Amino acid sequence: xxxxxxxxxxxxxxxxxxxxxxxxxxxxxxxxxxxxxxxxxxxxxxxxxxxxxxxxxxxxxxxxxxxxxxxxxxxxxxxxxxxxxxxxxxxxxxxxxxxxxxxxxxxxxxxxxxxxxxxxxxxxxxxxxxxxxxxxxxxxxxxxxxxxxxxxxxxxxxxxxxxxxxxxxxxxxxxxxxxxxxxxxxxxxxxxxxxxxxxxxxxxxxxxxxxxxxxxxxxxxxxxxxxxxxxxxxxxxxxxxxxxxxxxxxxxxxxxxxxxxxxxxxxxxxxxxxxxxxxxxxxxxxxxxxxxxxxxxxxxxxxxxxxxxxxxxxxxxxxxxxxxxxxxxxxxxxxxxxxxxxxxxxxxxxxxxxxxxxxxxxxxxxxxxxx
Amino acid sequence: xxxxxxxxxxxxxxxxxxxxxxxxxxxxxxxxxxxxxxxxxxxxxxxxxxxxxxxxxxxxxxxxxxxxxxxxxxxxxxxxxxxxxxxxxxxxxxxxxxxxxxxxxxxxxxxxxxxxxxxxxxxxxxxxxxxxxxxxxxxxxxxxxxxxxxxxxxxxxxxxxxxxxxxxxxxxxxxxxxxxxxxxxxxxxxxxxxxxxxxxxxxxxxxxxxxxxxxxxxxxxxxxxxxxxxxxxxxxxxxxxxxxxxxxxxxxxxxxxxxxxxxxxxxxxxxxxxxxxxxxxxxxxxxxxxxxxxxxxxxxxxxxxxxxxxxxxxxxxxxxxxxxxxxxxxxxxxxxxxxxxxxxxxxxxxxxxxxxxxxxxxxxxxxxxxxxxxxxxxxxxxxxxxxxxxxxxxxxxxxxxxxxxxxxxxxxxxxxxxxxxxxxxxxxxxxxxxxxxxxxxxxxxxxxxxxxxxxxxxxxxxxxxxxxxxxxx
Numbered sequence: 085x086x087x088x089x090x091x092x093x094x095x096x097x098x099x100x101x102x103x104x105x106x107x108x109x110x111x112x113x114x115x116x117x118x119x120x121x122x123x124x125x126x127x128x129x130x131x132x133x134x135x136x137x138x139x140x141x142x143x144x145x146x147x148x149x150x151x152x153x154x155x156x157x158x159x160x161x162x163x164x165x166x167x168x169x170x171x172x173x174x175x176x177x178x179x180x181x182x183x184x185x186x187x188x189x190x191x192x193x194x195x196x197x198x199x200x201x202x203x204x205x206x207x208x209x210x211x212x213x214x215x216x217x218x219x220x221x222x223x224x225x226x227x228x229x230x231x232x233x234x235x236x237x238x239x240x241x242x243x244x245x246x247x248x249x250x251x252x253x254x255x256x257x258x259x260x261x262x263x264x265x266x267x268x269x270x271x272x273x274x275x276x277x278x279x280x281x282x283x284x285x286x287x288x289x290x291x292x293x294x295x296x297x298x299x300x301x302x303x304x305x306x307x308x309x310x311x312x313x314x315x316x317x318x319x320x321x322x323x324x325x326x327x328x329x330x331x332x333x334x335x336x337x338x339x340x341x342x343x344x345x346x347x348x349x350x351x352x353x354x355x356x357x358x359x360x361x362x363x364x365x366x367x368x369x370x371x372x373x374x375x376x377x378x379x380x381x382x383x384x385x386x387x388x389x390x391x392x393x394x395x396x397x398x399x400x401x402x403x404x405x406x407x408x409x410x411x412x413x414x415x416x417x418x419x420x421x422x423x424x425x426x427x428x429x430x431x432x433x434x435x436x437x438x439x440x441x442x443x444x445x446x447x448x449x450x451x452x453x454x455x
Numbered sequence: 456x457x458x459x460x461x462x463x464x465x466x467x468x469x470x471x472x473x474x475x476x477x478x479x480x481x482x483x484x485x486x487x488x489x490x491x492x493x494x495x496x497x498x499x500x501x502x503x504x505x506x507x508x509x510x511x512x513x514x515x516x517x518x519x520x521x522x523x524x525x526x527x528x529x530x531x532x533x534x535x536x537x538x539x540x541x542x543x544x545x546x547x548x549x550x551x552x553x554x555x556x557x558x559x560x561x562x563x564x565x566x567x568x569x570x571x572x573x574x575x576x577x578x579x580x581x582x583x584x585x586x587x588x589x590x591x592x593x594x595x596x597x598x599x600x601x602x603x604x605x606x607x608x609x610x611x612x613x614x615x616x617x618x619x620x621x622x623x624x625x626x627x628x629x630x631x632x633x634x635x636x637x638x639x640x641x642x643x644x645x646x647x648x649x650x651x652x653x654x655x656x657x658x659x660x661x662x663x664x665x666x667x668x669x670x671x672x673x674x675x676x677x678x679x680x681x682x683x684x685x686x687x688x689x690x691x692x693x694x695x696x697x698x699x700x701x702x703x704x705x706x707x708x709x710x711x712x713x714x715x716x717x718x719x720x721x722x723x724x725x726x727x728x729x730x731x732x733x734x735x736x737x738x739x740x741x742x743x744x745x746x747x748x749x750x751x752x753x754x755x756x757x758x759x760x761x762x763x764x765x766x767x768x769x770x771x772x773x774x775x776x777x778x779x780x781x782x783x784x785x786x787x788x789x790x791x792x793x794x795x796x797x798x799x800x801x802x803x804x805x806x807x808x809x810x811x812x813x814x815x816x817x818x819x820x821x822x823x824x825x826x827x828x829x830x831x832x833x834x835x836x837x838x839x840x841x842x843x844x845x846x847x848x849x850x851x852x853x854x855x856x857x858x859x860x861x862x863x864x865x866x867x868x869x870x871x872x873x874x875x876x877x878x879x880x881x882x883x884x885x886x887x888x889x890x891x892x893x894x895x896x897x898x899x900x901x902x903x904x905x906x907x908x909x910x911x912x913x914x915x916x917x918x919x920x921x922x923x924x925x926x927x928x
Contacts, residue, residue: 168795247793251826255880321740439892439895
């Protein structure tokens with residue numbers, strides 16, 4: 085082992101990650117401060133180590149596989165730094181579990197609109213993986229609410245972009261670049277998120293025809309179909325929600341009964357223009373389970389094999405969408421590209437990532453095109 | 456001149472402007488800076504834009520894209536000469552997709568024209584800057600424009616799904632997609648708000664928003680700015696994010712009322728304009744709650760617009776406020792900064808103090824719900840030393856807002872105006888990272904040089920730094 089690697093092993097031994105189930109790697113580190121994180125990455129970059137960034141591990145199935153030299157666990161970066169309820173903003177470190185943050189904010193009737201399942205998913209992981217909650221039908225995706233981000237780049241620089249205000253156009257929009265970047269432009273050390281007040285009333289109504297809903301209810305929270313049924317999720321004042329339940333002609337159930345993940349050993353994210361959700365469902369192999377978000381264009385699907393996936397991907401890409409593998413046994417990734425056809429701007433993306441991670445050490449190969 | 460011949464060959468005689476008048480007109484925007492356009496071109500589509508970019512590369516000239524020129528931060532001012540590319544002719548609303556609630560539009564489409572066209576289909580384009588009757592979608596994209604209604608709906612970036620863009624080497628490419636969550640890095644997100652420094656947008660796929668079934672617009676008047684500002688915080692704390700929440704101070708209200716005659720309460724120290732949209736049950740409940748909050752903060756009067764005509768009049772007052780200032784003084788300098796909403800009261804008090812200290816009339820009309828301030832200084836530029844005074848006050852305003860945890864700009868952009876104030880918000884590592892982004896997209900610094908990033912942001916001198924003679928900032 086070179087001296088730099090020995091120094092790294094020593095460094096890593098001082099940053100033990102919190103107890104949790106982790107994959108194997110030669111080195112495992114859980115920096116607890118942004119300074120530790122920056123120091124660690126500078127050293128890892130100097131040593132040319134491949135780093136797999138790990139939050140709650142919830143979305144690790146997304147993208148190409150990484151065989152890491154160093155597993156970087158972010159869950160020790162777990163502080164909620166500042167919450168200004170009257171500003172509708174919160175600042176938290178990347179390793180804070182999204183469900184924990186939501187629980188915290190809910191105490192005063194606010195929400196960051198983050199997904200709260202699975203429980204261990206971290207804010208940094210959710211943002212890096214570009215995940216949004218079902219409430220995006222009404223409120224838009226998570227990336228629309230990242231006001232400020234502090235990243236630690238592949239070569240250990242601490243870079244901040246955006247600001248802790250709800251409206252800002254100062255400089256390039258680094259927070260948006262971080263969303264969905266899968267750690268490639270840096271490890272998300274902390275973020276400031278825009279919040280919304282929680283509605284006074286919530287209800288779930290089963291309907292027959294998702295296409296009729298828009299004419300009856302102005303911008304519901306979500307309209308979601310599974311193989312079982314279609315449910316409309318309502319939120320607002322009590323009078324508003326009651327009146328909407330009446331118009332939908334169904335029995336309203338109080339609260340939001342969100343669907344579970346579609347069952348199956350493999351999970352997919354099918355992304356199509358919003359109006360084509362029903363059409364896309366007809367293209368889905370009949371054995372696949374699904375959770376389809378009408379008005380959004382996102383269909384999460386589950387299957388036991390990838391038979392039919394190639395044809396489905398061809399159709400989806402032809403209409404400008406994508407079929408992305410989001411979870412599967414490791415060997416499947418050698419048989420089918422998890423992303424499909426990479427974007428036309430691949431070269432630009434590669435160069436942009438190199439500006440933040442010149443040694444390409446952060447999650448190398450995880451992005452489309454094997455970037 | 457060879458360049459002009461090449462451009463004429465490419466675009467046709469009438470789409471290459473070189474007269475002194477044209478060059479003069481296209482050398483500035485709605486702000487106070489002036490540059491020097493060498494030649495102005497009006498391409499018709501992405502292919503022509505691409506060819507112009509290649510010519511700019513061949514002749515090693517700067518290329519500055521512009522829409523309607525309503526910007527106030529000198530974002531479209533050709534500070535280093537070169538070619539000005541106006542998007543005026545790329546003004547087609549190409550495909551409106553009612554089912555998907557989207558439209559492909561040219562960058563030269565005027566913001567309000569887009570909403571007017573789609574309103575009969577039950578849809579509108581949510582960003583609504585005060586200049587919406589003149590400003591273009593391309594300019595909105597470049598500046599990530601806002602407007603009163605982005606309080607609930609977010610700025611332009613939330614309403615752009617994809618962009619066709621010409622890159623610095625002339626490549627035409629599309630970023631983003633109609634389908635959600637396009638794979639790979641979100642280049643659409645970084646291009647929006649990049650002020651023409653990373654690429655030239657030739658088409659945009661915009662997201663359209665369903666028109667609300669009902670609306671309530673309220674006007675509340677207060678005997679103190681502090682009470683009005685406290686009402687803003689109070690409304691948010693009560694669990695409502697209105698569609699818009701705007702404030703006007705006395706000086707501005709008087710200026711507006713003098714010509715609009717809308718019956719605005721000119722005795723009030725501040726007025727709030729609030730709007731809630733949605734289903735009738737919801738807007739009634741929310742309007743009632745806002746009224747209650749306003750009264751709890753000593754509102755003198757709360758008026759609810761009784762019909763669409765009254766609502767339109769109130770909004771006309773808000774959106775044409777800047778024009779109304781002409782009666783106070785021949786020139787004005789309109790600022791755009793942001794503070795956290797909770798710092799509004801303290802910040803406003805300081806804003807007036809800065810005005811008093813410099814002997815300047817300070818008028819205010821702004822997006823209170825977002826904490827997005829627009830202090831406006833009315834002045835007469837013919838008075839010796841006045842410009843310097845205004846500039847000194849402007850810098851103090853920005854420093855004040857940053858010291859309160861705010862930002863340099865909420866919706867107008869950085870351009871040249873605030874370029875050198877960037878270090879107030881970002882350290883050298885942050886700025887270097889931004890400069891690296893610029894370098895990746897535009898290695899020869901061809902697009903809109905001298906904007907957004909201060910000189911020396913990168914290890915080499917990216918912005919050049921030298922201003923042309925006669926320019927004042």
